[in-house]
Amino acid sequence: GQQVMQIPQYQHVQEGEDFTTYCNSSTTLSNIQWYKQRPGGHPVFLIQLVKSGEVKKQKRLTFQFGEAKKNSSLHITATQTTDVGTYFCAGPNQAGTALIFGKGTTLSVSS
């Protein structure tokens, strides 16, 4: 069946270092979404990418959608302790009726 894979599963960085998480789908996606879940919280939508090769920025966060629309990445520049949490990518299932989530990348940041 359709799979959405994320690496790495865990990443620890020192505050100020950069961080990247990668997402790969087994099928071409019409769009990809990214969510952040703070410790003890629920997933919260960050962004949606739709176009092949699309790049979007939110302050220190840069999101990319691959040319083949099967992969994506989230890059955080100069991490802060407020960036701690689990980052999930998600794409529509093949029928387009529901979101399939990756397993997430858990980021920890030490100051």
Add this chain to the structure above:
Amino acid sequence: DVKVTQSSRYLVKRTGEKVFLECVQDMDHENMFWYRQDPGLGLRLIYFSYDVKMKEKGDIPEGYSVSREKKERFSLILESASTNQTSMYLCASSLSTGNTEAFFGQGTRLTVV
């Protein structure tokens, strides 16, 4: 702001009990979803619904059923709870299907003993 409310934050149930998890959304969304979240496994889709009285199985429907009698309410039912159903359950809603953002409830941490 969209609000998705789950009836309980924490639940403890006994093996074999019938368990109801309730979810209500206030934005008139057509689509509602139930996921379970386990360490290392991410969010896995249990069931979803795109209209009242309509439901579809997700990736892990075994041992669960759902009910959607009203547009704003989507219930997850564990017919006979088992210890392997101990998990965090997350309800979500969205305006459209897999192409618009999902809004999540705060989650219900269910422990089956």
